Amino acid sequence: MIKVENVHKSFGEEEILKGISTEFDRGKTNLIIGQSGSGKTVLLKCLLGLFKPEKGRIYYEDKAIQDMDDEEQRQLREESGMLFQGGALFDSMNIEENVMFPLRMFTKQKKSDMLARVNEVLKRVNLENVNKKFPAEISGGMQKRVSIARAIVNKPKFLFCDEPNSGLDPKTATLIDTLIQEITHEYNITTLVVTHDMNSVMEIGEKVVLLKDGKLVWEGNNQQIFKTDNEDVTNFVYSSDLFKKIRDVQLKEG
Numbered sequence: 001m002i003k004v005e006n007v008h009k010s011f012g013e014e015e016i017l018k019g020i021s022t023e024f025d026r027g028k029t030n031l032i033i034g035q036s037g038s039g040k041t042v043l044l045k046c047l048l049g050l051f052k053p054e055k056g057r058i059y060y061e062d063k064a065i066q067d068m069d070d071e072e073q074r075q076l077r078e079e080s081g082m083l084f085q086g087g088a089l090f091d092s093m094n095i096e097e098n099v100m101f102p103l104r105m106f107t108k109q110k111k112s113d114m115l116a117r118v119n120e121v122l123k124r125v126n127l128e129n130v131n132k133k134f135p136a137e138i139s140g141g142m143q144k145r146v147s148i149a150r151a152i153v154n155k156p157k158f159l160f161c162d163e164p165n166s167g168l169d170p171k172t173a174t175l176i177d178t179l180i181q182e183i184t185h186e187y188n189i190t191t192l193v194v195t196h197d198m199n200s201v202m203e204i205g206e207k208v209v210l211l212k213d214g215k216l217v218w219e220g221n222n223q224q225i226f227k228t229d230n231e232d233v234t235n236f237v238y239s240s241d242l243f244k245k246i247r248d249v250q251l252k253e254g
């Protein structure tokens with residue numbers, strides 16, 4: 001569980017996060033949505049400790065990040081998996097080396113044990129026989145799966161995903177979303193996904209938090225989001241014609 005309490009973050013004179021409070025549950029896919037510039041990435045970076053909020057507190061389980069000493073912060077980094085936009089694999093390393101990277105960085109396991117774990121997670125994301133290939137030699141969807149394997153190789157308690165399916169075709173995007181959700185349930189991870197993608201909201205939005213101009217304006221789940229009359233939600237959700245039509249059909253059917 002991650003709890004966010006009244007977080008404020010400014011850059012210079014400009015306040016970007018204006019008092020965000022919410023909770024992200026363990027074993028759930030928690031989505032942060034909102035229009036471009038609403039503060040999603042800044043919030044994610046505050047959670048990761050990359051930005052320091054001027055005000056407010058962020059708790060990981062029972063401990064506030066602000067109260068953690070260096071060792072506790074190092075341990076938190078070790079317990080956190082990250083899936084960045086574009087995959088962010090190391091081009092000069094093969095797939096096996098990419099996935100092994102967090103184990104090398106954080107653990108002192110024997111090479112054979114690391115390799116066994118690498119093969120286990122690659123199998124989990126349905127990738128076999130790619131160990132010796134380089135990122136440029138596999139498709140974008142496969143690269144994303146490698147990134148997921150790398151994010152979970154060290155058995156994280158927390159998984160942070162920034163636009164995990166950007167640049168993928170809709171079918172592959174859904175596969176990646178589903179994989180993230182399955183892994184979240186299987187390993188009981190607190191997963192946070194920053195996205196603009198309404199398909200992701202529909203597929204895996206077990207908790208959805210909507211940001212607008214640095215404020216949290218709505219929270220709920222993927223069932224509630226299509227029923228609420230909250231104007232900020234309807235403006236965001238139905239900015240797409242397709243979703244407007246779906247809503248019209250739903251309203252007609254009662």
Ligand SMILES: Nc1ncnc2c1ncn2[C@@H]1O[C@H](COP(=O)(O)OP(=O)(O)OP(=O)(O)O)[C@@H](O)[C@H]1O
Nearest residue numbers: 011016034035036037038039040041042043194196
């Ligand atoms: N390091 C920084 N220094 C100054 N301003 C920043 C910094 N990082 C973000 N901002 C500003 O904070 C605001 C929110 O940015 P943020 O990246 O969180 O938006 P977002 O909701 O993630 O948008 P997008 O969906 O386009 O990624 C923007 O106005 C941005 O210019």
